[in-house]
Amino acid sequence: MKVNITRYGTKGVLLQWPPIIDEGILSKMTHLIDTIKEEDNILDIHHAYHEVLIQYRNTIQNFNQLKQNLQAALLKHKKVKPTQTTHWTIPVCYDDDFVPDLERYLDRKEIRLSELIALHTRPTYTVYFTGFLPGFLYLGTLDDKLAINRKSKPSRLIKAGTVAIGGTQTGIYPQDSPGGWYGIGYTPISFFNPRLPILTWAKPGDKISFESVEKDRILHIKRAIRKGDYTIKSEKYEG
């Protein structure tokens, strides 16, 4: 698979795979990042579906050399120990007490709440990357039947914990934010905490499923989280 390597500003390099959402590309990007991330001259690396952006500490002097090194790193079938991935199950309450948009979403899609819940909780979603907000996970892929155009006028406030649908994507707002997606559910699970040594529990390549729970149970989970005695349901496997 051809990878296009170009400069990005004075200190950046961009690696581009074909523009598709694909787990094979995700694992190639993750492999490259694992291979090079300890290099001293690299300040930061982040990626989206099909592009990796490397920021170097200093202005790039010899791009051709850098490019060759990256091409070599891409070909390196370094024996990296198989990464352990985790399948997380997120409790969600699909109830308009938590999400003011739910009614509007169901009306516009002309589907029943039970159908929405069935179609939204059925897939196993792959975590592709984090972007938009700290801890906002880009997940693939939503059932086509649930896709809806984003609001033409974004809402001023979508509450932290809102599970939402926008276009063909679904995701969870990790903090209060304006946004153009339709809120369809609520989870009390936190996706990012800058005050903890491990900022987030989910990483690219992990899997996520949603589980429908009643309002009482959600409030119970919320209390348990506050007391620090709640663990997200998860299952580990060698990826």
Place this chain on the structure above:
Amino acid sequence: MKAKLKIIHAGTFASIQDKGRSSYAKYGVPRSGFIDKKSAQRINKILGNKQNAAVLEWTQIGPILQFTKATQIVLSDTTNKTTLNGEPLRAKEIIEVPEGGLLNLGYNPKVVYSYLAIKEGFQTKRVLQSRSMQKGITKSDLLHSKSKLYYQAQQLKISFFKKPTFSLHQPFTDLLARTIDCFPGPEFDLLTEDELQGLEQYFTLSTQRNRMGIQLTELLPNALPSMLSVPILPGTVQLTPSGKLIVLSQDCQTTGGYPRILHLPEKSLAQLSQTTQNVRFRFNIIDYD
């Protein structure tokens, strides 16, 4: 000894900034940090601080502050309305602040981002290796009247108030450039001849601007295809389907879904950020050798 800074008035878009968070993009954490790094580092240097010590940044209407203990400060710019206990002040030189000193940073329409450096830097809580205020990271993203700002109390050195003979208004002259050097962005090659010609026009900055990005007034009608979300950085220029050009700034997101047609290096981004609304400028697109 730590001393508290009382905020009498919070000013407009004032925040504490240092060099920001450079290695958390994979978690979706914005870089943050000084918008005009050179100005901030220069006044830190005058004060004998570490160059990236935390400073106060604001736009045009400066906060009114009261110091509970003596200290030294340096301001990046002043007007004749910038006063300490009613006395005018000079920019870019050490100001001795007595205990109880009341500082009014005034209103400066000529400078977009102004800075105050304090001896040893502001002592707010570091989160993810930085004191830069950011929504979802630090407690608040902007200074407000209840913000808790601390600094290290200092001995008062000399009898204060040399009466200034003049006042400096201008930012550094190299920030006044009317040509903004930039590189082609990853989607630059998708632009048609007409669209490229449109990029050669004079542009101005709209009022839609903040620490996340600056929207240009002029539109660039285009037929670029929609695309998947991709990585972005401060300095990236996005072109929306409706023709809006958005220059991303320090607090921008880490990924975005609009074509990235240009990329401004650090210096150009600082220049543009310090540009006021009515100034016309052009992009000078430089090829990577």
